[in-house]
């Protein structure tokens with residue numbers, strides 16, 4: 055029985071896994087080498103070894119010297135202050151900030167202890183010495199030591215910023231790698247003034263500290279809505295009809311003209327529905343076309359196409375960005391910086407941002423800022439002050455808004471009144487021994503059903519009160535953790551549970567909040583050191599078909615009439631979970647998935663049903679219970695299924711401050727998932743399968759032929775049917 059269950063859900067899920075053919079097609083990975091600090095040459099391997107920092111570690115990247123392609127990357131546990139390639143070029147040395155020198159093998163990149171480097175004289179390779187070299191706007195000249203006459207010359211880009219690697223023999227060979235002011239790295243290698251090798255790498259400039267998504271808007275829908283508006287404006291129905299016929303006739307003629315008056319071509323276009331043939335193309339219509347805009351710690355803002363990772367635009371903003379915010383209604387990108395200044399860019403043309411406003415607000419350095427409504431932001435200053443600010447446009451009538459924020463010492467409730475004044479309403483302060491380690495609040499999302507349908511067709515009503523938040527506090531001395539659920543309007547504690555199993559405070563602790571449930575993860579040492587995943591589900595009542603909230607009366611979202619009834623279940627998970635997020639769907643119909651970034655640098659996802667808090671052991675499951683959608687008996691360990699590793703063989707290097715995000719598309723089945731940090735990785739997942747997409751082998755041709763066949767059949771059969779009817783009438787009378 056158990057086996058058949060397993061087989062069932064394996065089958066149900068295998069279908070959704072991403073297969074190798076799809077990998078590298080629907081996803082992309084920007085493997086960043088960071089800011090090049092040192093570059094070593096390894097001629098034996100035909101490689102350049104590039105050093106950069108990530109968190110407090112050193113990233114060692116091997117790049118093919120011929121074409122600039124990344125060969126492999128490795129992390130070295132401490133930060134490097136200097137580096138050097140040994141003359142044999144088989145080993146290189148890294149020196150950390152304590153002056154400790156470690157030896158590495160240049161072909162494998164692994165540390166070796168067999169080589170004794172104690173009496174090597176350290177010659178730094180990190181600051182290329184440009185002795186007898188003259189750099190001008192367009193060229194780099196290598197001069198003869200004595201006469202100072204030009205021996206060799208490299209034509210360099212006029213955007214040259216810094217030379218990060220330089221090597222020459224002062225007679226025939228010169229190699230140079232430099233950064234440019236527009237964020238690229240250019241490598242040139244010349245022999246006897248002939249270009250041998252040349253390539254450009256466009257790495258991410260620094261680590262991402264803020265990001266946002268921009269929807270590319272479908273221009274063709276605009277035309278259609280304008281046409282409909284014109285039609286509505288006509289007084290006379292007949293005129294409106296003529297207008298519609300003429301515009302459509304014009305459109306048809308245009309299509310015919312474009313395809314050279316060949317009916318065949320028009321039909322092929324129809325069948326292929328290819329993106330160029332019809333207006334904006336399906337990607338725009340389906341909301342898959344988006345730009346991912348990121349701000350990095352090196353004061354750069356860059357935009358990537360979410361579909362393929364191509365860089366769309368980039369500019370230096372010179373700001374230490376704390377928030378990027380995109381307002382769809384006004385097509386504006388707002389860039390807020392640490393010192394309270396902000397810039398607004400006009401994105402009417404998403405492909406070329408135009409600076410519109412540049413100004414600032416008072417209050418000193420900003421700690422954090424979050425968007426409340428399109429033009430209102432909640433700002434926390436480093437001084438501890440908090441404020442609601444309005445930027446641009448008309449001030450919308452806010453009404454009362456409740457804001458909850460938190461830091462490691464507590465959770466705080468505020469209210470913003472109609473005039474935009476902020477007042478603290480409640481406060482939860484933690485004990486000195488405790489620390490708030492994770493926080494998640496319920497988001498405003500569409501709810502498709504009020505209840506969970508059980509196997510016997512009865513319903514468990516979900517607890518859908520919107521103003522909820524859950525947080526985790528940890529006493530790391532005792533290894534004890536509390537998980538609390540609160541009402542964010544009143545600050546009242548609705549539910550609490552604790553774990554006393556030697557929770558590891560150094561391991562990541564995450565919490566995510568879905569529609570009527572939350573899931574948290576932590577690592578604990580007892581009974582065995584293991585990663586734990588706990589689900590808490592909130593219902594109106596635990597009795598089937600019993601509804602507590604009033605279905606008829608419209609209730610005030612600020613007034614909670616009752617507390618939730620809670621079920622919880624805990625699971626083991628085979629890998630340490632670094633970060634979690636919940637998949638987003640446009641209409642909330644698709645099953646939710648918990649997306650997880652693992653310690654191993656992989657990303658995987660689990661259907662929420664697998665983590666259901668209502669799973670019980672098989673012996674306790676009734677026949678009816680087994681009929682429920684995706685019902686499974688309780689098994690304490692959730693296996694890691696390779697099919698659900700959405701990163702495949704890729705190895706992500708995300709850094710400490712990366713963010714795992716999910717964005718909805720217009721296709722209910724499809725969710726875009728991005729992990730954004732040192733690297734950027736984006737892919738699409740289909741938590742319930744691609745139910746709203748026609749399969750590529752759908753036979754449009756046969757369908758069309760059948761329809762045409764039926765029409766012809768009707769045409770011929772109609773006279774005989776009429777005749778038969780007539781005859782029948784004659785016979786009856």
Ligand SMILES: *[C@@H]1O[C@H](CO)[C@@H](O)[C@H](O)[C@H]1NC(C)=O
Pocket residue numbers: 099100101118119120121125
């Ligand atoms: C570097 O690229 C060249 C050309 O694509 C290739 O022939 C060579 O094998 C590559 N080198 C390494 C070390 O992969």
Ligand SMILES: *[C@@H]1O[C@H](CO)[C@@H](O)[C@H](O)[C@H]1NC(C)=O
Pocket residue numbers: 209247248249
């Ligand atoms: C550098 O530029 C000069 C003049 O613009 C040109 O004559 C020369 O061939 C160039 N050298 C290389 C290696 O491209």
